[in-house]
Amino acid sequence: MFSQEWPLIFFTLFGQLAVGTFIVLMAARFVLKRKGITDLRWLKPSLLALTVLMAMAIVMSMFHLGSISNAFYALSNAGSSWLAREILLAGVFLALLVATYAVSHTQKSIDVISWITAVAGIGTVYAMASVYVTTIIPAWMHVNTYVAYFGTTVIYGVVGAGLCFMVFDRKEFFTSPYVSFMKKAGFVAAGAIIVQLIVLPVYLTSLAGGAPAAQMSLNLLFENHAWTMLLRWLLTIAGGGLLIYSFYRYADRLTKHIPAFIYVAVALVLIGEFTGRYLFYISGIPMNIG
Template structure:
């Protein structure tokens, strides 16, 4: 894999995590505000929503290392009608801009759900555009539906884990009400469910590559031979991290008031994040282009 792919690895992972975290926290905030004091719901989610901006800003800056200069990024937007790259740049930048506006209103306690959902939709459009860039390439490993499964899976999984971690940080050892803990438990179960769905889809993806042309067969061979250990490591890390989150949240989940085991939640998030980076490395390393001519 070329060293020039590392900015793309970091950009795609951070962008998807930022979008997923914003969406999950916006939903958690809305649900909690209906069941507990709105001030408490705001306190538990404000830090995470704040963190989305710096993460997205780093992602956008990192992307410039791949494009070469901000000027190239500016000219890339000119092809919105035909280029998924142009749409990715537009929606990623627009998501960051809308985050600035929405967070300003959140801090003023004037944030409405409409602005949050618009921001969330724009973020999803950024991930969708990102997925289409690769699925419309000449790489069989990217042309399959697995690209959408992988990118949106990462968006959901890292969004859920990062949200749980930031809520744990915001709680700062305080006792949380049962309704809050219950929502976080559902977050952990949803994380496991998304990972399981990705694993169910994996054999079909690999068999599709192996049964395709020479480029697809080469990619399948790379994944089953040269990169078999990184692929195993990717799934082990994501499953272990998600399982750890579920275990610690359900261990004392029957208590009416519960102090979140923040340290363990951070560890679960770091393990899954590491797994996603390994998986994204494989995404680029296993791609072999179709020979033309």
């Protein structure tokens, strides 16, 4: 059963990486513009990369379907189905990314289109979470699902934006305005981790007091995956902490050479969130007779 969920792990993570990175990049654009920095060399290649990433996310989701040939019916019930809304919004977000990329090549400002794209992105993540919240699977029918999905969006967004700066405009990245922005963004990501850690005990307690399927999910998490759960948070916190620290401690030196530990820290955050999503799917035990 679980092997069927790999496409969904990649769809949700890629999708949230694309949405989060887009929003953080647009926030950076706004902040830098106020400081008089308008020559953003990272903008166009980043938008292209995000478009490819979101397209890949949607392609990944197709592998979950048993009859891809019927995929065009999947929007028919958007009136009541969050899955239909998710597919619709993911498609709209991708189309808007393409549009933003296209506008960025003209003389026109991307202010308006980027706002619309950001809203569509947030809507996509909200729909992604709602798909799971409206099931009959107690481990998913909880506000924790929204917190986890938006948490990953923020954390991946900050890391993704940092990667975009680093890959597409390394020279500027370690100048003061960028470092200052990344420091603030790092604390927003830390906030997203803290909120998730606050909700976690509430979530686990609700599973403990819930239906038999909820208790089965809790048992599965603690008896079979206690170390994985611990590892999930250690990886994200260690990676995130290391990144924030490096911006304070080594910002001046990073311009010349990016040490390996930065890449390791990014990998830790990516793997930490991936592990969290793996646990999310594996703990999804449906209610049933019994």
